[in-house]
Amino acid sequence: MNKMKFLAGLLVFGSIWGFSECIIGSHLENVGLPSGAIMTGVFAMMLMVTSRLFYRQPGMQLGMGIIAGGLRLFNPFVGCHICSALAIMAEGALFEIIWYKLSFDLKELKTRGLQASMGIITAYCMYVGGYIVTQVLTPLLSGPGFYIENLIVFMPRILASGLLTAVIGGIVLPATLLVRKVDITVKNRQYYPVTVGVSILCWFLVILNWFTAGV
Amino acid sequence: MGKEKLIPILALVVILVGGFSAIYVHATQVNKDTITINEEEYTIDQIFYMSDSRTINTSDGEKSGIALDDLMFKVGVGCPGCHEYTIKAKDGYQKTVTWDFIKNGILTEDGRTFFSEGPRAYWVRDVVEIEVK
Numbered sequence: 001m002n003k004m005k006f007l008a009g010l011l012v013f014g015s016i017w018g019f020s021e022c023i024i025g026s027h028l029e030n031v032g033l034p035s036g037a038i039m040t041g042v043f044a045m046m047l048m049v050t051s052r053l054f055y056r057q058p059g060m061q062l063g064m065g066i067i068a069g070g071l072r073l074f075n076p077f078v079g080c081h082i083c084s085a086l087a088i089m090a091e092g093a094l095f096e097i098i099w100y101k102l103s104f105d106l107k108e109l110k111t112r113g114l115q116a117s118m119g120i121i122t123a124y125c126m127y128v129g130g131y132i133v134t135q136v137l138t139p140l141l142s143g144p145g146f147y148i149e150n151l152i153v154f155m156p157r158i159l160a161s162g163l164l165t166a167v168i169g170g171i172v173l174p175a176t177l178l179v180r181k182v183d184i185t186v187k188n189r190q191y192y193p194v195t196v197g198v199s200i201l202c203w204f205l206v207i208l209n210w211f212t213a214g215v
Numbered sequence: 216m217g218k219e220k221l222i223p224i225l226a227l228v229v230i231l232v233g234g235f236s237a238i239y240v241h242a243t244q245v246n247k248d249t250i251t252i253n254e255e256e257y258t259i260d261q262i263f264y265m266s267d268s269r270t271i272n273t274s275d276g277e278k279s280g281i282a283l284d285d286l287m288f289k290v291g292v293g294c295p296g297c298h299e300y301t302i303k304a305k306d307g308y309q310k311t312v313t314w315d316f317i318k319n320g321i322l323t324e325d326g327r328t329f330f331s332e333g334p335r336a337y338w339v340r341d342v343v344e345i346e347v348k
Contacts, residue, residue: 082334101218108218117226124229134336139310142334147311150301156236156243157307163233170226 005191006057012195013051013060014067017044019202021072021088023209034164040091040127041168045119048095049176056104058096065092074206083138087130094129098122106177115174123169128162245305250326251344252290259326265289269321271331273338278329280321283345287317292347302328302337303344310337311348 020043028035048061069089073082098121102108109115135154139146249256266281266289287295296314303309312320312330319331326342 083336108222114219114222117223120226121222121229124233138334138336143337144311144313144316144333147301150309150311153309154307156239159232159236160240163230163237166229166233 006055006060008192008195008199009051009055010060010063011067011199013047014064015071015199015202017047017064017088018068018071019206020047021068021084022074022206025084026209036087037127037161037165037168040130041123041165042172044088044091044095044126045123045169045172046176048092049173050179052099052104053106053177053180061095061099062092065089065095068092071203071206074203074210082142083134086134086137086141090130090133091126094126095122098125106180109177112174115177116170119169119171119173120166121169122173124162124166127165128158131158131161240307243307245343247305247343250342251346252286253292253345253347255290257290259324262286262322263324271319271321271329273329273331274335278321278323280323280327280329283320283322283328284314284318286322287347299348301344301346301348302339302342303346304339305341305343308339310339312337 021039024043025035025039028038048064051060051064065088069085069087069092072085072088102118109118132151135151135158136146249258250262251257252262263281265286267285268279269282269285270277270279283300284295287300292298295317299311299313300317301309301311312333316330316333316337321329322342323329326340328337328339328342330337
């Protein structure tokens with residue numbers, strides 16, 4: 001695949017993910033819904049699986065996580081923005097690790113049962129792994145230091161908190177894989193304006209939200 | 216073992232780990248109306264009666280409560296700067312902070328800590344204990 005085409009795809013998918021975390025995630029949290037579980041189980045899962053199906057490039061989901069996490073740092077008004085940014089980046093990395101042994105056309109996931117199982121494993125590991133990473137890195141980067149005993153006593157709670165995300169992932173992955181049957185083609189001359197335009201719009205709306213929320 | 220067998224088994228393990236953890240968390244959750252500070256029990260009314268109040272600026276606006284450093288003096292912590300403080304919530308969440316953090320912290324009437332500096336991960340909800348180490 002053309003390197004520029006890949007980078008533009010990485011930028012647009014990462015920006016949509018970051019935008020979802022900042023704007024939709026914030027609204028979900030404000031209305032009392034489990035935003036973390038929904039963002040990981042629905043949005044992160046859908047975007048990473050879709051990008052993997054379309055682009056079939058190793059490292060893309062890690063790059064998306066870095067872009068989405070970077071965008072999350074621009075929306076410091078709801079929740080812990082450093083924790084969230086770290087969790088998003090960790091989710092991208094964990095997705096790459098979990099899906100490393102799977103082929104890019106996902107021929108292993110033939111049945112709905114296998115797809116649901118993979119969705120459960122992926123969503124749970126991403127959520128719990130991201131949670132653990134934030135618990136370790138946040139105190140190291142911006143707090144008074146990391147204390148292992150604080151993580152150990154809280155581990156049962158972290159492991160339990162991933163259950164809802166796992167269930168969501170088990171539903172969302174088979175649903176997302178239906179896009180394989182949809183023929184989406186973007187003409188070459190429209191590809192760059194669309195991807196760059198959508199990316200700029202995502203960043204613009206998040207930064208605008210930063211200013212309006214700060215007023 | 217092929218992926219066709221391994222993936223469902225791992226999914227089942229994940230569900231079991233999550234499920235048993237949820238049961239464990241529910242069974243071990245601490246439900247009490249007092250806060251343990253330096254191994255002594257205090258009601259929130261006692262804490263608010265004996266300590267000075269403070270308003271701090273946080274990234275979520277102004278927050279008011281009792282000053283954590285004054286509280287440590289009032290409960291008789293000797294050489295408060297020589298210790299670390301672990302703030303524990305009823306769900307098992309806990310964070311350890313230094314005296315410099317405590318000096319910029321408050322405890323609100325609904326049992327939540329806020330600090331004017333540092334990440335929000337240190338804003339512990341439903342505090343049940345402040346352990347002096």
